[in-house]
Amino acid sequence: xxxxxxxxxxxxxxxxxxxxxxxxxxxxxxxxxxxxxxxxxxxxxxxxxxxxxxxxxxxxxxxxxxxxxxxxxxxxxxxxxxxxxxxxxxxxxxxxxxxx
Numbered sequence: 001x002x003x004x005x006x007x008x009x010x011x012x013x014x015x016x017x018x019x020x021x022x023x024x025x026x027x028x029x030x031x032x033x034x035x036x037x038x039x040x041x042x043x044x045x046x047x048x049x050x051x052x053x054x055x056x057x058x059x060x061x062x063x064x065x066x067x068x069x070x071x072x073x074x075x076x077x078x079x080x081x082x083x084x085x086x087x088x089x090x091x092x093x094x095x096x097x098x099x100x
Contacts, residue, residue: 001056003040004063007079008051014075028070035066054083 041054057063
């Protein structure tokens with residue numbers, strides 16, 4: 001399944017929600033899973049972004065729908081990037097080169 005990095009920044013509303021209910025992080029992860037997106041790893045960041053999440057989804061449409069759902073709540077803002085494991089990338093290069 002495709003992998004993505006999702007950077008998340010809490011809004012003031014999101015920070016207040018998280019402060020009052022820290023277990024909300026796990027609840028959101030379960031909601032994402034119910035929408036077809038699995039959170040594989042999750043980190044707190046210091047700096048411009050608050051969370052770094054590595055997620056997998058069957059396709060971009062599933063991920064876009066799930067993240068749009070989260071963003072419209074007004075508690076976070078996200079930036080998302082498709083990531084490819086290095087071994088998979090090398091395999092792609094070799095396959096393309098052999099197929100020329």
